[in-house]
Amino acid sequence: MAKIMMLLADGFEAVEASVFTDVLGWNEMEGGGGTELVTVGLRDRLKCTWNFTVIPEFTLGEVELAEFDALVIPGGFEEAGFYEDAYDPAFLDVIRHFDTHEKWIGTICVAALALGKAGILQGKRATTYNGVGSVRQAQLKDFGAQVQQDPIVVENHIITSHNPSTAFDVAFLVLEKLTNTENTKHVKKLMGFEK
Template sequence: MAKKIMMLLADGFEAVEASVFTDVLGWNQMEGAGGTELVTVGLREKLRCTWNFTVLPEYTLDQVTLSEFDVLVIPGGFYEAGFYEDAYSVAFLDVIRYFYAQDKLIATICVAALALGKSGILQGKQATTYNGEGSVRQAQLQAFGAEVLPDPIIRDGNIITSHNPSTGFDVAFLVLEELTGRANTNHVKTLMGFKK
């Protein structure tokens, strides 16, 4: 039975941080071991990305059953594009709390870690978020009770957080490895040109 991954999209998300999951898991389905199904979910029927184009998620949150999913992935986005309006909403945070309570894998890129912090699940946990020069995001994550570390990717139990868009592929490959194993992940990496 395929492992189902929910990609939860907030309005104002950064498209490149979502596309790493669609590409890595898509390559796995076409050329790798298969056995994974990525489903895009939003709080609304049409979402606006940070860089001025729209995306139609496959489902809205009210159309899915959380218990059917094995993994939650969340790309980050920009304050200026309204990312936190969805990412800090009760409905969005409740999804995070559900996956955490079920001890399921949760992976975020960049400032999506702040939604985890806002949900309360990072209290006393090691994590990271956007680390750009002059950024206040790491201080905000620390204020949510996380122990913020300087590494580009942090895994604490079933929670993966990362610095910025450059970490996206690595986070997606970590998710793939968790679901299908290292040998298959290396195979997909090679096909995609990440390994020679």
């Protein structure tokens, strides 16, 4: 059983989190199984970018990082306070833990900036939000990343992506890395992404 932590920062985008809950949920109900997604936050109530309130299953102090096999992080908006949590030392320590143990890390959109702030993208290929004059990509470059223009970049055990439109692709890629290609195609077909 692969146990996946979805680490949520206040101000995250609900749609970027929901793709992981749905893809991994479909895998458990209709696919090959073998995955468990656990939601974790720095606080016991989180407000999404568009004011949707979420209660994570656990706060960070209630979990043992060693129990998890992968980390996924949805992005969010600065205006909603995303970087307050995403740049918090405790949040960054989680990222460093998964990187040190070379466990899969999957991010969507600006969540890649938390990886950069954690110092794990130095000299590595990565991407992040590609709109608004590529301000976020410039920030990622300042963290030492080799910014790519591909929608999704896989560098060793790290997955980064451009924007919310890549969310399902990242979720399916995480599923494939934790299970296999055949199972992922099966789940995609069940969800209507493949004929």
